[in-house]
Amino acid sequence: MAGVKLEHVTKRYDDQGEIVTAVDDMNLDIDHGEFICFVGPSGCGKSTTMETIAGLTIPSEGEVYIGDREVTNLPPKDRGIAMVFQNIALFPHMDVYDNISFGLRLRDYPQDEIDRRVERASEIVQLEGMLDRMPDEMSGGQRQRVAIARAIVREPDVFLMDEPLANLDAKLKVHMRTELQRLHKELDTTIIYVTHDQEEAMTLSDRIAVLNSGSLQQIDPPLTCYNEPDNLFVAGFIGSPSMNFVSGTVSENTIETPNFSLAFDPATVEGLGVGDEVTIGIRPEDIYPGELRSEIRDPSSLISARVDILEPMGDEIFAYMLLDESETSMDQEQTTNNQLLMSIEPDSDIREEEDIEVAIDRRNVHIFDSATGEALVHKLEPVDTGAGAAGSEAESDD
Amino acid sequence: MATTTQEPEDSDGPLARWTQGAIQNPERVYRALFYAAMVFFLVTTLFPFYWLAVLAVTPEGNLLAGSFLPTVNLFGVSGTFPLPVPKGFNPAAFVTVFEQVPFHLYMLNSFALAVTTTVIVLFVASLAGYVFGRLRFPGRALLMLGILAISYFPPAAFVIPLFQAFAGNEAITIPFTSIPLFTPPRLLNTPGSMVLPFSALFMPLSIFILTTFYGQIPDGLEDAARVEGTTRLGALFRVIMPLSAPGVATASVLTFIAVYNEYFFSSIMATSPEAAKWSPIVGGILSYQTQYTTQFNLMAAASIVGVLPVVILVIVAQERIVSGLTSGALKE
Numbered sequence: 103m104a105g106v107k108l109e110h111v112t113k114r115y116d117d118q119g120e121i122v123t124a125v126d127d128m129n130l131d132i133d134h135g136e137f138i139c140f141v142g143p144s145g146c147g148k149s150t151t152m153e154t155i156a157g158l159t160i161p162s163e164g165e166v167y168i169g170d171r172e173v174t175n176l177p178p179k180d181r182g183i184a185m186v187f188q189n190i191a192l193f194p195h196m197d198v199y200d201n202i203s204f205g206l207r208l209r210d211y212p213q214d215e216i217d218r219r220v221e222r223a224s225e226i227v228q229l230e231g232m233l234d235r236m237p238d239e240m241s242g243g244q245r246q247r248v249a250i251a252r253a254i255v256r257e258p259d260v261f262l263m264d265e266p267l268a269n270l271d272a273k274l275k276v277h278m279r280t281e282l283q284r285l286h287k288e289l290d291t292t293i294i295y296v297t298h299d300q301e302e303a304m305t306l307s308d309r310i311a312v313l314n315s316g317s318l319q320q321i322d323p324p325l326t327c328y329n330e331p332d333n334l335f336v337a338g339f340i341g342s343p344s345m346n347f348v349s350g351t352v353s354e355n356t357i358e359t360p361n362f363s364l365a366f367d368p369a370t371v372e373g374l375g376v377g378d379e380v381t382i383g384i385r386p387e388d389i390y391p392g393e394l395r396s397e398i399r400d401p402s403s404l405i406s407a408r409v410d411i412l413e414p415m416g417d418e419i420f421a422y423m424l425l426d427e428s429e430t431s432m433d434q435e436q437t438t439n440n441q442l443l444m445s446i447e448p449d450s451d452i453r454e455e456e457d458i459e460v461a462i463d464r465r466n467v468h469i470f471d472s473a474t475g476e477a478l479v480h481k482l483e484p485v486d487t488g489a490g491a492a493g494s495e496a497e498s499d500d
Numbered sequence: 501m502a503t504t505t506q507e508p509e510d511s512d513g514p515l516a517r518w519t520q521g522a523i524q525n526p527e528r529v530y531r532a533l534f535y536a537a538m539v540f541f542l543v544t545t546l547f548p549f550y551w552l553a554v555l556a557v558t559p560e561g562n563l564l565a566g567s568f569l570p571t572v573n574l575f576g577v578s579g580t581f582p583l584p585v586p587k588g589f590n591p592a593a594f595v596t597v598f599e600q601v602p603f604h605l606y607m608l609n610s611f612a613l614a615v616t617t618t619v620i621v622l623f624v625a626s627l628a629g630y631v632f633g634r635l636r637f638p639g640r641a642l643l644m645l646g647i648l649a650i651s652y653f654p655p656a657a658f659v660i661p662l663f664q665a666f667a668g669n670e671a672i673t674i675p676f677t678s679i680p681l682f683t684p685p686r687l688l689n690t691p692g693s694m695v696l697p698f699s700a701l702f703m704p705l706s707i708f709i710l711t712t713f714y715g716q717i718p719d720g721l722e723d724a725a726r727v728e729g730t731t732r733l734g735a736l737f738r739v740i741m742p743l744s745a746p747g748v749a750t751a752s753v754l755t756f757i758a759v760y761n762e763y764f765f766s767s768i769m770a771t772s773p774e775a776a777k778w779s780p781i782v783g784g785i786l787s788y789q790t791q792y793t794t795q796f797n798l799m800a801a802a803s804i805v806g807v808l809p810v811v812i813l814v815i816v817a818q819e820r821i822v823s824g825l826t827s828g829a830l831k832e
Binding site for chain 1: 718720721723724725726727728729730731734739742743
């Protein structure tokens with residue numbers, strides 16, 4: 103039984119006289135048996151955080167605990183961990199058997215115990231009959247499975263996986279993903295998994311830790327991160343395609359944005375007053391074509407837009423819409439305010455260059471404080487419709 | 501008209517035509533140059549061996565009388581044969597070599613000194629190569645430069661102080677004072693007095709070779725080894741070193757050959773050329789020379805015998821050096 107705990111872990115590098123903070127005051131508490139994904143863009147510190155857990159990097163400040171032991175300064179070999187590397191890192195001068203049994207042989211296990219464990223591990227990852235091959239005779243997926251077998255054969259307390267699927271092709275990736283889930287169920291150990299692929303994180307993990315610029319943004323179950331992101335970064339990072347952001351100003355009973363307004367009662371959100379700058383976040387699937395407005399439980403008023411580009415995905419269509427046709431989507435400064443992405447049914451009858459009207463499901467509108475990026479509310483309270491909606495509709499029409 | 505191109509070559513001399521041809525088709529010139537260079541190197545490296553062989557089989561009495569370049573008479577034209585040939589045939593010289601002097605013991609000395617030095621150099625240079633090749637620390641470049649600079653010092657500069665130290669007669673003092681530091685043990689005529697300076701002298705080259713090789717092993721492999729249960733040192737000797745086999749082979753062959761052939765230090769550290777005093781091969785060869793006689797044929801035969809192990813080593817090691825091992829290490 104071993105969880106992992108990070109307390110105030112900070113890692114600074116001296117990059118030619120310039121101090122770079124890779125991990126900034128990280129606090130994490132991971133329970134035994136949890137599958138945790140670290141996600142974040144490149145350079146957000148997720149790999150460095152994992153290296154501090156592995157012992158490959160000693161943090162500048164803070165403590166690392168595995169189980170009940172403080173391991174901050176222990177070498178990797180004494181931490182009871184195993185790791186799968188992004189570049190697989192099999193020892194090229196050893197065959198599969200030697201690769202898998204490397205750690206066991208170093209720990210002087212009796213030969214029959216080694217044989218038994220290697221056999222069991224190779225069964226789990228379906229590598230039977232390949233034990234005498236050399237790594238360069240194997241395909242990428244097979245090598246990856248050897249790397250995983252090498253990790254599980256020692257029965258570690260904690261598994262660390264640093265983008266283990268990053269180098270596999272799309273089909274193999276999906277296959278290995280389900281294998282990993284099966285593995286997690288079978289082994290019942292703590293798994294910490296680094297990825298920049300939020301889809302992988304969503305499907306695999308019990309909880310997702312979203313990192314940015316070396317600090318933890320949110321750690322929550324995947325759907326919580328998706329439905330109730332703590333801040334703008336998480337909202338934009340989790341979900342593909344990402345959330346629409348529109349900046350606006352709070353007025354007495356609406357939020358005014360450059361191109362439309364949304365009925366809103368500032369009194370329902372604590373700490374928000376008239377005149378505050380906010381950012382509205384709307385997921386593409388919470389925007390509906392105008393004719394479906396009656397089916398939305400708490401619809402916004404209609405917003406007129408012009409369809410700019412359609413991206414048929416098969417099971418859905420992404421429609422990029424411009425709210426103000428005088429501006430182009432290429433105008434980067436304006437896109438966030440002017441462009442909306444809507445996800446619609448594949449059989450929808452919408453063409454490019456068409457002027458349409460859309461409605462937003464108010465129950466799924468997120469509001470963020472523009473200055474801090476913190477989420478203020480994830481669901482707009484219903485306001486008495488009629489007057490408010492009609493009024494905002496009129497405004498949006500001009 | 502295209503069909504009736506003028507042939508200006510007709511009016512040119514043969515040199516002009518050859519030049520034209522060389523410019524238009526430089527490959528022929530390159531090949532000719534390659535063969536010329538190869539023949540040059542073959543002659544300069546192989547002729548001495550041939551000359552040794554000729555000397556070795558010539559009976560001692562014939563060595564000084566007459567010319568090694570015989571006069572040949574071919575179809576009435578007489579001239580000097582351009583290659584030296586043995587005057588007589590006496591292969592027994594290769595046996596006499598071992599009878600007159602315990603030459604095998606000299607060879608054993610050289611071999612033992614070379615192996616010991618190679619092991620020490622490889623071990624220490626591996627540690628240094630790991631540090632220089634894989635760790636980042638301030639002053640790394642400066643330190644590396646220092647090591648390389650030391651390797652350019654003339655070995656002769658160390659001989660007198662080292663001889664004094666290894667003689668073990670007086671205590672080493674702090675420079676410019678008479679404060680004694682320690683009294684070194686007497687090392688003259690022991691392997692220690694040769695292995696120590698050899699290791700120091702040949703270390704920089706090995707460090708340099710191993711630094712480049714160790715630096716190229718991907719970090720991921722070392723990390724993997726450390727997570728699997730080795731220390732940094734363990735990763736060096738279990739993963740990094742085996743993967744750098746070509747570099748390790750190169751460094752060890754170069755060190756081995758250099759020590760095996762070494763004469764300058766060993767002739768001084770072994771106070772007389774006796775096998776019991778750890779005198780190496782060259783000491784043995786020179787002991788065929790007495791105050792009054794010089795047995796050139798035995799010296800030549802001993803030289804050939806002495807060189808054979810190195811020739812074999814190079815032929816064997818060549819394959820090792822050529823074979824790379826890192827293929828398939830990582831998915832790029």
